[in-house]
Amino acid sequence: MPEKNQFEIQGKIFKGIGGFYYVKAGNFIYECRARGRFRKDGITPLVGDEVNCLIDKTSNTGMISNIMSRTNSLIRPPVANVTQIAIVVSVTNPKPNLKTVDKLISSAIYANIKPLICINKTDLQNGENLFEIYSKIGFKTLYISAESKENIDMLIEKLSGEVTVFAGNSGVGKSSLLNCILKDANLETGTVSSKIERGRHTTRHSELIPLDNNGGYIIDTPGFSSFSVSGFDEHELYKLFPEFIEYSDNCRFADCSHTVEQGCSVLEAVETGEISKSRHESYVEQYKEILDSKTF
Ligand SMILES: Nc1nc2c(ncn2[C@@H]2O[C@H](COP(=O)(O)OP(=O)(O)OP(=O)(O)O)[C@@H](O)[C@H]2O)c(=O)[nH]1
Ligand SMILES: [Zn+2]
Structure with a gap:
């Protein structure tokens, strides 16, 4: 009181x-x-x-x-109540690493955080193949370029009302994008005390940067870890691949792992192209990782 x-x-x-x-x-x-x-x-x-x-x-x-009780809390960066993860992947230089993208997506879904797929460096190459894979699943997917500023306005729109963390492999353009957003967004004066800093060796606290009066914030430190595969049930993994769910009920075996079985509906959907091959490869890799974490 x-x-x-x-x-x-x-x-x-x-x-x-x-x-x-x-x-x-x-x-x-x-x-x-x-x-x-x-x-x-x-x-x-x-x-x-x-x-x-x-x-x-x-x-x-x-x-x-x-x-108040938290909806989630990340380990790196240490931030609570994140609602969205902007997963940045570059069309080239470095070439796309879909295993990383898919791992981040699984982690996000597990932590109840919406993924936003950002295909960056579209000034260098078009990213149609990437766009096709992720938009088909129903994830919000954007073509962007921190260099030419393509669709930065659209990205800022998607940040409204969300607490967003940026993640992705080294060199994909996370810091460049954060800087673009800070320049373009209609920032409230007085609340921003620091610019995004480059360099991995500077230790500093993470900060939420308010973007609008809609409760939109970006986290100034890229990263994302909340999910460790150890202890996770491999039979539940398909639930982190939303496009697998509708097929998984129709597999011949009730305990189908959706990795190699005869009569697996998920594998059939991969064959017909309804499920992307790269997504299934990521699934198999994550599945093995869970199994490996159990044998020691
Ligand atoms: N051509 C082009 N280059 C870009 C674009 N975005 C970033 N870059 C360049 O890519 C390089 C890496 O960008 P960063 O923003 O440092 O990437 P990062 O993801 O923060 O990398 P880490 O700090 O290593 O995690 C820099 O040389 C940028 O200038 C883009 O849209 N187009
Ligand atoms: Zn199956």
Whole structure:
């Protein structure tokens, strides 16, 4: 309960530095500390957390009094309540690594995060084959170029109302895209204190950068890990490949692994081209990885 000289707010932590948390509530930003109880209970507030704070009327600083339950929390970058992952893949230079893309998609679906497939460097080559594979499944898929700025406006549109983390292999253009967005988006002045930094060796905290008044944020540190295959049930893996689900009921064997069996409807759909070959190869690889993680 707020005391006489306090008022209560509800907001989102968008930045944390040395024990201070910066909480955005509407158009206001409050510098807060975490209540001592959290430390005793072993709870650390995370960037992305929805919190209640008690704010001192005179200093406008406060104390985080409650952290609402999280829909998810990533390990790298350490951010909570992510709603979207922009999976960046370049048409060339480096050449597309679909195993990585598909692993990121599985991880996203597992963590209940929407994938947004960003086919970058379309100034160098068209990415029609990639577009076909991912749009066919029903994933939001965009052709973009950080160089020519193709569809950057469309990308920004897709970020509205979402908390988005960028991920993808080294060199695909994640930092370049983040910089493009920061230049193009109608950023609220005063809230952005840092530009995206290049270089893997600089240690810094992740920060949510507010994009609009719609609750849209981008996470300034690319990365994504929340999912470890060990402990995951291989029989459930097909559920992370949404386009496999409708076929999986029709396999001859109830315990079909959809990797090699006779009478497997998923494999038949790969044969007819209804399921992309590369997606099935990724499935088999992830399946083996789960099995390998069990034998030690
Ligand atoms: N031609 C072209 N080059 C691009 C594009 N986007 C990025 N690049 C170049 O690709 C290289 C890698 O871009 P980065 O933005 O550093 O890639 P990254 O994904 O952040 O890479 P890591 O930091 O290693 O993870 C740089 O030389 C960029 O200038 C693009 O759309 N077209
Ligand atoms: Zn099957």
